[in-house]
Amino acid sequence: MKAKNLYYLMALCAGSFVMAPKANAQDAVVEDVVSVTEYSCDNTNRYFQSWRDNWFIQLGAGINQPFMERGVNGAKASGPIVNRKYMTTTYNVGVGHWFSPYMGLRLNGLAGSLHWNNPDGDKRAASGRAGAKHVNLNLEFMWDMCNSLAGVNPDRVVSVIPFIGLGGDYTWGLKDEVASNIVRGNSGKIRNTSWTLPVTAGFQLRFRLCKYVDFFAEARASFYGDNWNGCSYGRPIEANVAAVGGFNFNIGGRTWSSYNDCASMTQLADLNNQVNTLRAENLAAAQTISALESQLPCPEAEVVEQVIESAPLMTTVRFNIDSDKIMPTEEVNVYNMAQWLKANPDQKVVIVGYADKDTGTSDYNMALSKKRADAVADQLIKKYGIAPSRLIVKYDGSNVQPYNTNDWNRIVIFSQE
Numbered sequence: 001m002k003a004k005n006l007y008y009l010m011a012l013c014a015g016s017f018v019m020a021p022k023a024n025a026q027d028a029v030v031e032d033v034v035s036v037t038e039y040s041c042d043n044t045n046r047y048f049q050s051w052r053d054n055w056f057i058q059l060g061a062g063i064n065q066p067f068m069e070r071g072v073n074g075a076k077a078s079g080p081i082v083n084r085k086y087m088t089t090t091y092n093v094g095v096g097h098w099f100s101p102y103m104g105l106r107l108n109g110l111a112g113s114l115h116w117n118n119p120d121g122d123k124r125a126a127s128g129r130a131g132a133k134h135v136n137l138n139l140e141f142m143w144d145m146c147n148s149l150a151g152v153n154p155d156r157v158v159s160v161i162p163f164i165g166l167g168g169d170y171t172w173g174l175k176d177e178v179a180s181n182i183v184r185g186n187s188g189k190i191r192n193t194s195w196t197l198p199v200t201a202g203f204q205l206r207f208r209l210c211k212y213v214d215f216f217a218e219a220r221a222s223f224y225g226d227n228w229n230g231c232s233y234g235r236p237i238e239a240n241v242a243a244v245g246g247f248n249f250n251i252g253g254r255t256w257s258s259y260n261d262c263a264s265m266t267q268l269a270d271l272n273n274q275v276n277t278l279r280a281e282n283l284a285a286a287q288t289i290s291a292l293e294s295q296l297p298c299p300e301a302e303v304v305e306q307v308i309e310s311a312p313l314m315t316t317v318r319f320n321i322d323s324d325k326i327m328p329t330e331e332v333n334v335y336n337m338a339q340w341l342k343a344n345p346d347q348k349v350v351i352v353g354y355a356d357k358d359t360g361t362s363d364y365n366m367a368l369s370k371k372r373a374d375a376v377a378d379q380l381i382k383k384y385g386i387a388p389s390r391l392i393v394k395y396d397g398s399n400v401q402p403y404n405t406n407d408w409n410r411i412v413i414f415s416q417e
Contacts, residue, residue: 047101047152047256054254058094058108060216060246063087067239068116068229086115086129092244096142101152101256104142106163110242111135114171116229132173132229136222136240138200140165154254161204169196169222174230194230198222198240206248214248315340317376317412321359324371326379334376337414338384348417350392351377356409357398366397376412392417 065087089112096106115131142163146156174192202220209215224238315337317330326334341347353373355365373395380386401409 045152045258045260047258049099049256051099053252054098054104054256055251056096056098056214056254057249057251058092058096058106058216058246059249060092060244062090062092062242062244062246064090064110064112064114064240064242066114066116066229067241068231068235086117086131088113088115090242090244092246098142098144098254101147101154102144104144106140106142106165107137108140108165108167109135109137110244114229114240130174130229132171134169134171136167136169136198138165138167138198138222140167140200142204152256152258154256155208157208159206159208161206163200163202163204163220165200167198167200169198169224169228170194171196171228171230191230194227196224196228198224198228211253212250214250215245216248217243217245219243315414317372318408319372319410319412321356321407321410322368323410324368324375326375331379334379335384338380338386341380341386341390342384348390348392350394350415350417351412352415353393353395353412354400354402354409355398356406357401358406360398362398366395366399369395369397372410372412 090110091112092108092110094106094108096104096108098104111134113131113133115129117129140163142161144159144161146159147153150156170193172193174194200220200222202218204216204218207215207217220242222240222242224240226232226236226238228238315333317326317333319325319330320327337349341349351373353369353371353376355369355372357365359365360368373393377388377391377393380391381388398409402411402413403409
């Protein structure tokens with residue numbers, strides 16, 4: 001029988017008392033050995049980000065042109081109809097967030113003065129012009145058309161971004177005698193302010209200057225009800241067209257994290273193969289165990305008595321030059337020898353002292369080696385209670401050098417008798 005099979009058999013013998021439901025357990029293992037289904041992917045990049053990323057602040061300015069009631073020229077309403085254009089300056093500030101490379105939201109505000117033709121020529125025959133001031137605030141949905149159609153690229157130089165939004169507009173400073181003809185409730189007074197809810201649409205061209213700054217130019221149109229300018233007259237829908245340019249400041253830059261399932265296909269395939277290999281090994285092990293179970297009960301194992309012989313003594317005690325004082329680092333060796341003597345009460349040891357030949361005369365070294373051997377013997381006797389009769393003290397001075405290295409011969413060596 002092979003050694004590997006013998007190990008399996010011995011393991012079964014040791015745990016046979018917990019193997020009552022053998023057949024069911026084996027069946028469960030075999031049924032579990034199936035091949036892992038191959039993994040597939042669609043090779044699509046998926047983008048994600050923290051909510052803190054891809055915020056921007058927009059600052060700009062431009063011009064706007066309102067399209068309202070068409071005025072008349074002259075004092076008579078029957079005079080020729082004119083459609084003068086009065087362009088004025090508008091100022092823009094906004095804050096937005098791209099929550100994906102394709103879609104974003106922007107809270108966008110515009111403010112400035114408005115001038116338009118006076119619809120009632122009888123009130124101001126000279127110029128036929130009216131005016132007011134307004135503030136417009138919109139929540140706008142933005143679509144990065146280039147990322148959607150040409151692939152995501154945070155470093156793209158030019159991007160086209162259509163947008164659409166809904167907001168509120170507050171207009172004030174309407175002159176009663178010039179423009180407004182809407183009465184405030186039952187008071188009979190003409191309104192000189194208006195609140196409206198415009199719908200806005202347009203597109204933006206964004207030019208990348210660096211990671212943190214873009215230049216933008218956008219065209220936009222906002223559509224209002226007929227009461228926007230405080231005058232209900234003529235067309236039911238009024239509009240304001242604006243062209244704005246400025247800068248986007250990208251907080252932290254514009255970046256996206258992405259992953260692609262297919263990028264890890266090699267690793268996934270390798271892990272898949274490893275799983276299948278391990279399951280095949282489990283099946284082979286289950287079959288081996290089934291074969292070994294048929295050989296139960298287990299044969300009795302032979303008990304081999306092992307005899308451990310005493311190891312030879314290797315303990316030494318080193319000394320500093322011209323010294324017979326046992327160093328603290330060497331006291332552990334004396335302690336170990338004392339423990340060995342206590343564990344072997346029938347044994348005796350020989351303690352031999354030495355000195356290095358390069359220091360002192362031969363007679364001086366002989367006396368020094370005797371002091372070293374006596375110091376070790378005294379500690380065994382007085383500190384650890386070893387009987388003097390078990391210690392044989394000898395000393396060879398520098399006449400005998402146990403080691404080729406001179407410094408090593410400042411030593412006491414233990415040996416068995």
